Amino acid sequence: MTDTVLILIDVQRGFDDPSWGRRNNPGAEANIARLVDSWTGPLVLVRHDSTEPGSPLRPGQDGNRFKAELDRADADLVFAKEVNSAFHGEIDLDVWLRARGVTHIVLAGIQTNMCVETTARVGGNLGYRVEVVLDATFTFDLEDLTADELTRATATNLRGGGFAEIVSTRDVLQRGRVLAADR
Template sequence: MQIDEKNRTALIVVDPFNEFLSRWGKMWSSVGATIKEMHLLPNLRKILDSARSVGLQVAYAPHHRWQPGSFSDKKYLHPSQALQTAFKAFPRDGFGGQYYKGLEPQEGDIVASEHTCSSGFAETDLHDQLQKLGITHLILVGMATNSCIEATARSAVDLGYHVTLVTDAVATFSRKEHHSTVAEIYPQIAHAVLDTNQLVNALQSEKVTHDS
């Protein structure tokens, strides 16, 4: 079917930071193998290029970048927040907290306020910014398969968005986690589950393989 009003569809890029995606990032030793297996970096570039070429709105849902005092207002630290604090991961003024080269926001993109745990919608302005533009359909890509991507997708569905997930434009901390999530969990959450080539072909042909 025809893309449901290109001006009502947004590509959401979650946490494309050096800490995850660079070989010199603190998370690379844990996520690098899955990133390479999924060909994540070329796939993200391909999807971004395709989305921009057909005029889709691009939005970034960035993770909280660590600085002294991060999470001091939290009564109960989530394990991911405790780990971020211990490793000073995604430092606001450091390499790990910078966007990976070639995946940076561009003029006209939405850059939401930072999420502090897993969902890109929780305690951020992402929903408000999307609603101001009349966005109804979301395509989610980035990091990580079974944490921020899954949580953001669940929140998006709860908020009434049509959600598309892309199996090889996400990665996580182990091959087992990744494959079990995209095979068993994604079909239970999303309205459509595609791979990169299917998505790009759909965008370029201005068709999508889902129900509106």
């Protein structure tokens, strides 16, 4: 599975701040932890360093730190970004991936319809095979759409637009067990 990397996006404590509003998928963190515990390939952790005054995701704030589910992660690369796409951070992620022969990226994290979706779209445009582990993401209600509606729209946009496959944590874990058994 060396051509495949797991990228965990913005799994940060600041998203627990009540100012974000109502979220969906309360099991996302447990699924992220299951992915971290079972993943045997390269692992990338991306952190959002907000430039917005008052944001709980600003550097120096406790909310900028990764959530406890990542405490045991043995990451190959950790870097920050200030925009939605992990491909536009302080590291040139495309160059890093290509230098390692990565052709397949598996994405999970926060927010489903923001940074996860944007990273999936850019990754698809760059020619990567992209999978989004939808049950290992969450988002918040936005304007007149619920978090669940936004998640469904993201899945439809990514799948229907040919940017990414939508998978579950169980799909990823089962594939990992099959690969391990074949070794």
